[in-house]
Amino acid sequence: MKSSNVTRYVLIAIIAVAGFVAVPFFPMVSSAIAFAAGAVICGIALLFVKTTNSTEESVETNDLTTLYIGNLNYKVNENAIKAYFEQYGYVDSVRLMKDRKTGRRKGFGFVEVEADAADKMITKLNDSVFEERTLRVRLAKEKVED
Known part of the structure; x- marks a missing residue:
């Protein structure tokens, strides 16, 4: 029990200082599962944005x-x-x-x-x-x- 409380306070402190948290998800994880996992962490609504690596873009130009x-x-x-x-x-x-x-x-x-x-x-x-x-x-x- 004590471990989950510590994790929760650390996460809240990071959000308060940084203003945002970037959490990478693999393509096999659906956005619904990712959102549910985010909602469970602290009850904070998170925005998930799809990003691409610059290496993926450079492959196209090559x-x-x-x-x-x-x-x-x-x-x-x-x-x-x-x-x-x-x-x-x-x-x-x-x-x-x-x-x-x-x-x-x-x-x-x-x-x-x-x-x-x-x-x-x-x-x-x-x-x-x-x-x-x-x-x-x-x-x-x-x-x-x-």
Whole structure:
């Protein structure tokens, strides 16, 4: 009996000092059970928020591949390219190259896509006609730094 009272007073002291307590739960524990366990601890209503690890988010960005797209119509914009490529998988970003002096498009660019869909996009979109031009779609080469 004395042990549970000590635990209760320690928990109340932590809440009073910190203002909150973070209690990690594993995915197999339902939120109803977690809330019930929290309610039993001190009768204090607790808010449970789902969080993600930063490593989970970084895994998603590591699964991207960059494709080179060439022979683009100079009037094409990033949104049109993204919509065209998304027929075959997730597109993270589109970069169309411009001349530094004039600001006009150069007719090529790069598309960051989901690695699993890259081969399918190359197969389906290489030599396809888009905006009256035959596209060249390939895996982008690594940028060589001097």
